[in-house]
Amino acid sequence: METKLIKKELLPGIVRGLAEDTLVYAPVQEEDNIMFRVLEKDMEPILEFANTKNAPKNFFFPQAETMMRFLKKERGAELLEVPIAAREAVLFGVRPCDARSFVLLDYVFDDPKYRDPYYVERRAKTTIVSIACVRPPYSTCFCTSVGGHPMSKEGADLSLVDMGDTWLAEAVTEKGEKLLQNMGDLPGADEAAVTRKNEMAEKAAEVVKADVPASTIKPWLDENFDHDFWNKIHIGCLACGTCTYLCPTCHCFDITDEMKKEEGRRARSWDSCMYWLFTQETSGHNPRPTQKERWRQRFMHKFKYFVDNFGAVACVGCGRCVRYCPVNIDIRKIAQDISKL
Numbered sequence: 001m002e003t004k005l006i007k008k009e010l011l012p013g014i015v016r017g018l019a020e021d022t023l024v025y026a027p028v029q030e031e032d033n034i035m036f037r038v039l040e041k042d043m044e045p046i047l048e049f050a051n052t053k054n055a056p057k058n059f060f061f062p063q064a065e066t067m068m069r070f071l072k073k074e075r076g077a078e079l080l081e082v083p084i085a086a087r088e089a090v091l092f093g094v095r096p097c098d099a100r101s102f103v104l105l106d107y108v109f110d111d112p113k114y115r116d117p118y119y120v121e122r123r124a125k126t127t128i129v130s131i132a133c134v135r136p137p138y139s140t141c142f143c144t145s146v147g148g149h150p151m152s153k154e155g156a157d158l159s160l161v162d163m164g165d166t167w168l169a170e171a172v173t174e175k176g177e178k179l180l181q182n183m184g185d186l187p188g189a190d191e192a193a194v195t196r197k198n199e200m201a202e203k204a205a206e207v208v209k210a211d212v213p214a215s216t217i218k219p220w221l222d223e224n225f226d227h228d229f230w231n232k233i234h235i236g237c238l239a240c241g242t243c244t245y246l247c248p249t250c251h252c253f254d255i256t257d258e259m260k261k262e263e264g265r266r267a268r269s270w271d272s273c274m275y276w277l278f279t280q281e282t283s284g285h286n287p288r289p290t291q292k293e294r295w296r297q298r299f300m301h302k303f304k305y306f307v308d309n310f311g312a313v314a315c316v317g318c319g320r321c322v323r324y325c326p327v328n329i330d331i332r333k334i335a336q337d338i339s340k341l
């Protein structure tokens with residue numbers, strides 16, 4: 001696979017050029033936040049930032065989408081449209097933790113038994129460009145505790161590394177190689193640049209605290225569904241759902257049918273295990289009646305059930321849930337406290 005060098009001043013123009021005939025989803029400034037958005041003509045991509053507030057999962061798994069449209073008939077319904085219309089796209093500027101989240105989401109949405117055509121179609125047509133964390137941006141980052149690395153290429157098609165006055169662009173897949181070729185006639189990276197990048201990777205990993213015992217707590221979780229510990233972790237939780245909505249790996253959704261006269265649509269929208277309605281049954285019974293059971297579910301899903309089902313922890317250590325929780329509930333501390341029990 002090819003490795004090229006891109007002069008710093010050239011990259012914004014290259015990204016804007018891509019957006020002329022391809023759908024580009026990239027970080028942009030939005031009030032006080034950096035957010036992933038579809039790059040429109042008058043928008044400037046942000047290339048140097050800590051991380052976006054929202055996770056890039058929205059691109060493959062939108063917050064709300066129509067799954068089908070139908071016409072009500074005397075008996076049953078007639079299917080009008082299944083809108084799976086993915087375009088060729090570039091998801092640009094994803095941090096390595098977030099790029100890795102797609103590997104985890106693929107387990108759920110691209111399972112051979114239960115393939116989600118909406119997600120899979122978008123994923124197949126999209127080239128993911130990651131930006132390595134040469135200087136891991138937050139004290140809340142813990143990618144190395146959950147199998148990641150601040151300069152990992154996992155989940156990316158093309159990886160960019162900030163080398164000072166140039167970007168080192170390394171193709172990881174054929175899609176990435178094709179995109180790199182489309183970026184124009186770029187000089188190749190010499191061995192010295194690659195060696196320097198590897199040294200930077202070692203230093204970057206040292207900055208991230210590897211103190212979250214994400215995988216070693218699994219045996220405790222297997223045995224302690226009813227432990228007293230669960231009675232306190234949720235205290236203060238407002239059930240706002242911020243942690244799940246900003247999480248790159250949370251993927252629960254709800255499906256509803258909506259009617260307007262004879263026409264209807266089936267829509268899906270994100271749901272959150274933090275909400276009291278999440279598991280409410282039609283009878284009125286709710287097997288998770290308080291925030292205690294809901295928080296236990298969130299934690300167990302990430303560190304036990306996902307491991308049971310797919311062999312991986314469902315957290316990439318981006319730290320968003322820690323940074324944005326309005327009452328400072330810290331998933332790292334919960335794991336650390338469990339490891340001391």
Ligand code: SF4
Nearest residue numbers: 237238240241243325
């Ligand atoms: S962000 Fe904090 S307060 Fe909101 S639901 Fe999550 S844990 Fe509760």
Ligand code: SF4
Nearest residue numbers: 247315316318319321
């Ligand atoms: S659980 Fe928190 S730290 Fe882990 S991936 Fe989700 S938002 Fe990031």
